[in-house]
Amino acid sequence: MKKRAMMLMAAMMAVVLVGCGGSGGQSSQGQADSGSGSSSDSGADAGAASKDTLTIAMDVDVDTLHPSDFSTTVEHTILSQLYDTLMFMNPDGAHDPEPRIAEDYEISEDGMDYTFHLRDDVTFHDGTKLTSADVKFSLELYMDSEYQGAQVIGLESVETPDDTTVICHLDAPYSPFLLGVTQVSIASKAYFEKSEDDFVNNPVGSGPYKYAGREKGSKVTLEAYDGYYRGEAAIKNVTFEVIPDQSTTAVALKTGEIDFASIESSTIAQLAGDDAIQVEEVGNSGFTYVSMNTEKAPFDDVKVRQAINYAVNRENVVAVCYDDEAEVNSNICSKDRFGYSDDQPQYTYDPDKAKELLKEAGITTPYDLGTILVAEKYSNIATVIQNDLKAVGLDVTIDVKEFNAYIDDLTSGNYDITALEMTLDGDSQQLEMAFTTDYIGTANNARYSDTEMDELFGQARTETDTDARAEIFDQILTKAQDEAIYAVLCNPLTLYAHSSSLECQEFPYEGIYSIYNFSWK
Amino acid sequence: MYKYVAKRLLYMIPVLLGVAFLVFAILSLTPGDPGSIILGITAKPEDIAALNAEFGYDKPFFIRFLNYIGDLVLHFDLGTSYQSRQPVIQDIMARFPNTFLLTLISMSAASVIGISLGILSAVKQYTALDQTLVVVALIFASIPGFWLGLMLMLLFSMKLGILPSYGAGSLKAFILPSVTVCMTSAAGLLRLTRSAMLETVRQEYIRTARAKGASQKRIIWKHALRNALLPVVTTLGTSFGASLGGAIIAETVFAMPGMGTLITTAIRQKDIPVVMGSTLFLAVLFSLIILIVDVMYAFIDPRIKAKYQNGGKRRE
Numbered sequence: 001m002k003k004r005a006m007m008l009m010a011a012m013m014a015v016v017l018v019g020c021g022g023s024g025g026q027s028s029q030g031q032a033d034s035g036s037g038s039s040s041d042s043g044a045d046a047g048a049a050s051k052d053t054l055t056i057a058m059d060v061d062v063d064t065l066h067p068s069d070f071s072t073t074v075e076h077t078i079l080s081q082l083y084d085t086l087m088f089m090n091p092d093g094a095h096d097p098e099p100r101i102a103e104d105y106e107i108s109e110d111g112m113d114y115t116f117h118l119r120d121d122v123t124f125h126d127g128t129k130l131t132s133a134d135v136k137f138s139l140e141l142y143m144d145s146e147y148q149g150a151q152v153i154g155l156e157s158v159e160t161p162d163d164t165t166v167i168c169h170l171d172a173p174y175s176p177f178l179l180g181v182t183q184v185s186i187a188s189k190a191y192f193e194k195s196e197d198d199f200v201n202n203p204v205g206s207g208p209y210k211y212a213g214r215e216k217g218s219k220v221t222l223e224a225y226d227g228y229y230r231g232e233a234a235i236k237n238v239t240f241e242v243i244p245d246q247s248t249t250a251v252a253l254k255t256g257e258i259d260f261a262s263i264e265s266s267t268i269a270q271l272a273g274d275d276a277i278q279v280e281e282v283g284n285s286g287f288t289y290v291s292m293n294t295e296k297a298p299f300d301d302v303k304v305r306q307a308i309n310y311a312v313n314r315e316n317v318v319a320v321c322y323d324d325e326a327e328v329n330s331n332i333c334s335k336d337r338f339g340y341s342d343d344q345p346q347y348t349y350d351p352d353k354a355k356e357l358l359k360e361a362g363i364t365t366p367y368d369l370g371t372i373l374v375a376e377k378y379s380n381i382a383t384v385i386q387n388d389l390k391a392v393g394l395d396v397t398i399d400v401k402e403f404n405a406y407i408d409d410l411t412s413g414n415y416d417i418t419a420l421e422m423t424l425d426g427d428s429q430q431l432e433m434a435f436t437t438d439y440i441g442t443a444n445n446a447r448y449s450d451t452e453m454d455e456l457f458g459q460a461r462t463e464t465d466t467d468a469r470a471e472i473f474d475q476i477l478t479k480a481q482d483e484a485i486y487a488v489l490c491n492p493l494t495l496y497a498h499s500s501s502l503e504c505q506e507f508p509y510e511g512i513y514s515i516y517n518f519s520w521k
Numbered sequence: 522m523y524k525y526v527a528k529r530l531l532y533m534i535p536v537l538l539g540v541a542f543l544v545f546a547i548l549s550l551t552p553g554d555p556g557s558i559i560l561g562i563t564a565k566p567e568d569i570a571a572l573n574a575e576f577g578y579d580k581p582f583f584i585r586f587l588n589y590i591g592d593l594v595l596h597f598d599l600g601t602s603y604q605s606r607q608p609v610i611q612d613i614m615a616r617f618p619n620t621f622l623l624t625l626i627s628m629s630a631a632s633v634i635g636i637s638l639g640i641l642s643a644v645k646q647y648t649a650l651d652q653t654l655v656v657v658a659l660i661f662a663s664i665p666g667f668w669l670g671l672m673l674m675l676l677f678s679m680k681l682g683i684l685p686s687y688g689a690g691s692l693k694a695f696i697l698p699s700v701t702v703c704m705t706s707a708a709g710l711l712r713l714t715r716s717a718m719l720e721t722v723r724q725e726y727i728r729t730a731r732a733k734g735a736s737q738k739r740i741i742w743k744h745a746l747r748n749a750l751l752p753v754v755t756t757l758g759t760s761f762g763a764s765l766g767g768a769i770i771a772e773t774v775f776a777m778p779g780m781g782t783l784i785t786t787a788i789r790q791k792d793i794p795v796v797m798g799s800t801l802f803l804a805v806l807f808s809l810i811i812l813i814v815d816v817m818y819a820f821i822d823p824r825i826k827a828k829y830q831n832g833g834k835r836r837e
Contacts, residue, residue, distance in 0.1 A: 060786070061778070063604040063606075064606060069606075071559050071560060071561065146556075146564075146572045146575075147559075147560065149565075150565075200606075215778075216611065216612060217612075217615050217616050217782075217783070218689060218778045242778065243687050244776060244782065245773050245774055247671055247774070248674070251675065251679055252678075254679060255678055255682065257678075257686060404552050404558060407553065407557070407558075408553055410562075411557075411562065422562070423563075424563065430563075442562060442563060442564065442565070443562050
């Protein structure tokens, strides 16, 4: 009797184990298959029933809706719907600024004064008129902000000669100022003075959508503002729902519970084959790269750094770690960004050349390169790189750390070589954070210090002529590539999945979208 | 009895102080500071320093700890979150009701299913029913929660389309997460109840009861179950307390804002006030639940009740 029970149990356990393993392995296909049948009709139902509402998934909740003291992409995204800016500027560097609250602008000859002429028909969500005093207040809010102060670097004072004119005085010419200042959320001074608490928790903005409510940890709701100066938005009610897990996001997209989500490349497989869902790829200047501590041997040798640049198979990194949803690029400046040129050197996969360079550098392989330190989420990149380096005779061991501990080591230079993703968005001037002496200890992870490089970025900062500025960036980027300061691998794409019946128009570079441009077909 | 309860309540003070100190110390020892975590790697050092000063994080560890305890004891203030710059109590109150409801539903269901099937299994020991129950329990005890959750979601949300796949907006949204949490706990309780019952029925007093001619029903319910329940109630109490800390997996899979995700996110962001506030809040609840469990012993087992009542006297 007992023996029979044991055998029965063993048999059942085997079934369970096989069951678990099998389903786990095939779950992504299984989900894609099972979903395409049932969800397309439920998705269509949901779409038909809700033509003027939109539900968007966000992976984390917003911590704050303060117009200047925010730090995350999700917060930025929601604030962009609530607050309008002086102008809209696609940060790819190829577009002229479009009018928003300001109809046009002038820059003085010396590049020190920026004058904005405001529309006089802009109102806040409480119906009050937006004037130059509100713009001045908002700019000063940014100037004092530890969070977003970088948007208005160089701004010394703001002058408001009349209700529709704002003059920004700079302390020195700073050409990226325009892109930064056009991203400032314009908030109401009177509303702030009435209640600072409401200003944050019950925001009254100037944008196409007004704040309708919030449930901490789960959702934020917005409503179209009927007094918006460009006309009321097509989609009337918008809900941002917190869904931290990507698999859940995929299921909710397929059931039609949500209409729009930012997704990771690994989620695409789950959505593939479902005609009710469309995936959008948006270019991004963020980059994945290998950083070498140039203060330490052998990374202080340019030949070693070049060898590592040649040794890495970037196509493979993109295929393995990004499911092909990234653009191969060894240049720290993305291809759609101001300053990039195809004439600047690119590193391609060439292990033989890498070995040759190592020999020239006097390195006898196999050589122990030390430890590649990574945060947990980049450990797959480290594994690919470890293999590529091994192929040219360089041995590294992988050390994985918790993110905050990793950042501590990274910024204090307590590492040999590492791989990570970085975003230095906005104007190309931001790239100075990766190269100039001032930023050692923050984003200059190579701890690279070179007076010529510092000077070049200094020139780019004050040069107002576009062609001359492009020329300076060409020198900077060529120098960065020649000296192989980093081994940049690729620019991962920003991915959005949405219901096929949603029309989104073009997404701006970097991907902070405006729901005002969305409509149901 | 009252004396015992009062004494236990007083014991909670050093326990809570200990919890507070340990959590505070561990958090302060972890790398990173809130300013640089919030502002990121591209931030200017002076902005990071300014933000840390705003949080009071620039002060030494003991000063910060004393300030925290001072605010807590004198003003019942759990502090302000570094991330949201809003009172911590708001974060807790936004999430605790969800966690409490989830715990209540899943633990009640688990105890009904687990205990009744456990008794059934023990009574029918070595029958096909018993064997099936044991194996099914083993399966559910071994299935990882996230997998079970996803499978339930695929079946009930995507295939059948009858239940929401995420959220905490309606009671319906609680069904799938509750089932996910309940299955694992029920399986554990079934196994525990079964073995406790089997242990008890071998005791001499059961043989005595049988010998004096008590009915099988009376033996099971009156004699065996009451004695077998002690370890079951202990486990139920601790797991109820523990699940108030949040079912992180179910919360994450079903996007339900609960205590588990609140605390894990706060730890990652080094949001010390949120971690402290939530752990202390949970520590108080946990201590109270354990106290209730201990008091319940007295009602289940008269021997223990007698001990409580004599305990005071004997010492005098």
